[in-house]
Amino acid sequence: GAGVSQSPSNKVTEKGKDVELRCDPISGHTALYWYRQSLGQGLEFLIYFQGNSAPDKSGLPSDRFSAERTGGSVSTLTIQRTQQEDSAVYLCASSLVQGTAYEQYFGPGTRLTVT
């Protein structure tokens, strides 16, 4: 079946512009996660959704970052007034149920470059 998909695969934007990153999880997966990975670094947790609600927003780096999920499916991560330090690969993952130990299926990521 189809895996997790993300769009766009690459995004180049100018500093100060807003960007929207999209994630389509595996059908039927109730949990959805966003991570960020800077070059040569590990994954940094941003936010997760259980259904349409986000119990844990502690990983969002600043109030310029927000995310939503609608219909228990597609999620959008929005970064307002982008800064150069926002440049990274943004990864989305989904799992059948919420819980740290449940297998997460990752998408290919969106590479964001802020110039």
Added chain:
Amino acid sequence: LAKTTQPISMDSYEGQEVNITCSHNNIATNDYITWYQQFPSQGPRFIIQGYKTKVTNEVASLFIPADRKSSTLSLPRVSLSDTAVYYCLVGERGGSQGNLIFGKGTKLSVKP
């Protein structure tokens, strides 16, 4: 979430067995140990998960001692395609904690 510690990098040669050890001294009773593999320009991929003793699948084996304060991922007869970053994670099923702390992982380089 229990913090994990693993080597930053390891080198190996094709055909050798590779063992990557992860320390998790503060592991909780309900925690499972999970390993992910990440190739360049791809998202991580689940490899194996265990709670205690030994787990084996078609890709790897996971050894967990009785005190569960560490675990060892064993990759038999590695090939060049096993060059990747390997992450050890510890966490429970269910509950309200949803995130995974991946850390920097262990970068495995397999040479011919």
